Amino acid sequence: QVQLVESGGGLVQAGGSLRLSCAASGSTLGINVMGWYRQAPGKQRELVADIRTGAMTNYADFAKGRFTISRDNAKTAVYLQMNTLQTEDTAVYYCNVKRSRVGIIIDYWGQGTQVTVSS
Secondary structure, three states: EEEEEEEOOOEEEOOEEEEEEEEEEEEOOOOOOOOOEOOOOOOEEEEEEEEEEOEEEEEEEOOOEEEEEEEEEOEEEEEEEOOOHHHHEEEEEEEEEEEEOEEOOOOOOOOOOOEEEEO
């Protein structure tokens, strides 16, 4: 079992910044990918960014140039620095980890943290 604890969400004005943090605990051996997804009202959950153990990253188009994902493997934590936030970024942001176990990959999700960007 992997437990994810998220923090850093909140209310910010357009053009501002937020830094999201997610720390994993429990059975963390075998974690390969850590990332962030988001879900706005009336929309499906979508990938924001993820990062592999070797630091290879993947960003959604809307995140490129504005958001930066990073991880601390020793702490089993992942971070998302969000700059130049726009109202369209308003959503619930979820931490995600993918863990390999006995030949299968298991997804774990955080509880979500609300990010609200005002005009």
